Amino acid sequence: MKKAFGTLLALIILFAGILLIKTLRYESRQSHYHKTNDIEISETTAQNLSESIRIKTISYDNSPSFDSSVFNNFLIFLEDKFPLCDSLLDKKIINNYSVLYKWKGKNKALKPAILLAHIDVVPAEGKWQEDPFSGLIKDNYIWGRGSLDDKVGVLGTLEAAEILLKENFKPERTVYFAFGHDEEVMGKNGAKKIAEWLKEQKVEAEFILDEGLVVTEGLVPGIENPVALIGIAEKGYLTLKLSVKMHGGHSSMPENETSLGVLSEAISQIERNKPDAKITPPVDAFLSSIGPEMPFAKKIIFANRWLFESAIINTYENTTAGNALVRTTVVPTIISSGVKENVIPDLAEAIVNLRTLPGESNSELIKELKNTIGDERIKIEVLTEINPSSVSPTHTPGFNIIDKSIKQVFPNTYVAPSLMIAGTDSKHYSSISKNIYRFLPIRLSKNDLTRIHGSNERIKVEDYKNVIRFYYQLMKNI
Numbered sequence: 001m002k003k004a005f006g007t008l009l010a011l012i013i014l015f016a017g018i019l020l021i022k023t024l025r026y027e028s029r030q031s032h033y034h035k036t037n038d039i040e041i042s043e044t045t046a047q048n049l050s051e052s053i054r055i056k057t058i059s060y061d062n063s064p065s066f067d068s069s070v071f072n073n074f075l076i077f078l079e080d081k082f083p084l085c086d087s088l089l090d091k092k093i094i095n096n097y098s099v100l101y102k103w104k105g106k107n108k109a110l111k112p113a114i115l116l117a118h119i120d121v122v123p124a125e126g127k128w129q130e131d132p133f134s135g136l137i138k139d140n141y142i143w144g145r146g147s148l149d150d151k152v153g154v155l156g157t158l159e160a161a162e163i164l165l166k167e168n169f170k171p172e173r174t175v176y177f178a179f180g181h182d183e184e185v186m187g188k189n190g191a192k193k194i195a196e197w198l199k200e201q202k203v204e205a206e207f208i209l210d211e212g213l214v215v216t217e218g219l220v221p222g223i224e225n226p227v228a229l230i231g232i233a234e235k236g237y238l239t240l241k242l243s244v245k246m247h248g249g250h251s252s253m254p255e256n257e258t259s260l261g262v263l264s265e266a267i268s269q270i271e272r273n274k275p276d277a278k279i280t281p282p283v284d285a286f287l288s289s290i291g292p293e294m295p296f297a298k299k300i301i302f303a304n305r306w307l308f309e310s311a312i313i314n315t316y317e318n319t320t321a322g323n324a325l326v327r328t329t330v331v332p333t334i335i336s337s338g339v340k341e342n343v344i345p346d347l348a349e350a351i352v353n354l355r356t357l358p359g360e361s362n363s364e365l366i367k368e369l370k371n372t373i374g375d376e377r378i379k380i381e382v383l384t385e386i387n388p389s390s391v392s393p394t395h396t397p398g399f400n401i402i403d404k405s406i407k408q409v410f411p412n413t414y415v416a417p418s419l420m421i422a423g424t425d426s427k428h429y430s431s432i433s434k435n436i437y438r439f440l441p442i443r444l445s446k447n448d449l450t451r452i453h454g455s456n457e458r459i460k461v462e463d464y465k466n467v468i469r470f471y472y473q474l475m476k477n478i
């Protein structure tokens with residue numbers, strides 16, 4: 001008895017020792033760059049962003065609503081406000097409303113970098129505190145649609161280039177600025193065409209930086225410092241139509257089963273049997289970058305993933321945002337059937353939207369879904385399909401340049417790769433570069449994140465100045 005107790009105690013001590021040693025050896029992976037002195041940014045930059053918001057470059061889901069005149073006005077606005085970019089860089093209008101600038105670098109041996117942003121915005125619905133297209137500057141905020149997504153990217157890039165051109169600066173490598181005009185409706189007329197044109201010119205980029213994740217504050221539990229997240233992959237998008245056709249008729253004499261009942265059962269099965277949760281490489285990279293910065297009690301968990309992996313996944317699953325990072329989500333969004341209260345419909349249809357994790361294949365998921373439903377009467381049709389992106393490596397010049405620029409502008413900030421759950425224009429550039437990063441240099445708290453595509457979109461004037469400072473540093477580091 002005594003001997004058994006002694007062995008158990010020894011095992012516990014050994015086990016605790018392993019946990020402890022692994023935790024103590026779990027070292028920070030953060031790079032160390034000094035914050036640079038803030039460059040002076042003129043107040044007219046805020047005025048320019050405000051003015052750009054007043055040009056209603058809205059992308060609607062139905063293309064007849066597209067207003068070409070506002071998109072033309074936007075291009076004229078850029079010409080007018082950024083005279084040095086307009087005259088000193090090569091500029092090409094692509095497919096009428098998208099624009100590509102080329103700034104030739106000093107070193108021809110280096111592959112170019114491409115900075116992406118988009119001109120269009122989503123419509124402004126819901127209740128707003130201020131007019132969404134007024135561009136009002138009030139109490140140190142610039143208000144309106146596009147102030148975060150993504151006129152801030154277009155103008156921030158050009159303001160930085162304008163300052164650098166005034167200083168007679170020339171980047172080391174060639175830099176392209178590629179601004180599409182229909183990102184919010186999948187980018188098929190804008191980003192896709194720009195990428196095709198670049199491909200024809202045989203442009204192969206060292207890296208691409210698009211909008212995406214941001215400098216978050218208070219988002220990562222256990223971390224007090226700001227965390228700049230760089231999207232190294234984005235989830236795929238798959239929309240399916242489920243339909244079932246059965247005998248309808250008068251509701252006074254129903255059959256045992258109906259199309260509505262069968263479809264409802266299928267949806268219910270889908271909700272009950274979700275795809276498995278798992279840690280994919282971008283989330284793995286996030287955990288490895290942030291884990292060592294955690295307070296000791298949490299650090300033990302991250303340093304010993306071999307033991308706590310399922311606990312970590314469980315924590316992710318507990319929130320909707322976390323769940324989306326570890327799972328291919330499947331959700332019904334539209335259901336339609338029936339026209340009259342006393343008529344049994346023949347046809348019942350449902351739209352189901354999936355967001356697929358990197359590494360997963362759509363055809364496999366559809367096969368799994370069929371198994372889950374387990375009813376041959378349900379037909380599945382693919383309506384929209386975008387594959388998940390590949391995962392960009394982080395030991396690259398591009399990632400280092402972005403990391404360095406973040407640390408030069410945002411003090412005490414940790415940088416971590418992560419996964420984008422929404423889509424960006426960068427999906428059209430997969431043949432131009434393997435190193436695609438999704439990051440927008442704006443500081444946002446958890447509550448501010450809902451302003452993107454939501455109501456009351458706005459940016460602090462000082463935060464906008466830091467956007468310009470980031471792109472300024474980036475082009476110097478490029």
Ligand SMILES: [Zn+2]
Pocket residue numbers: 118149150183211
């Ligand atoms: Zn956007």
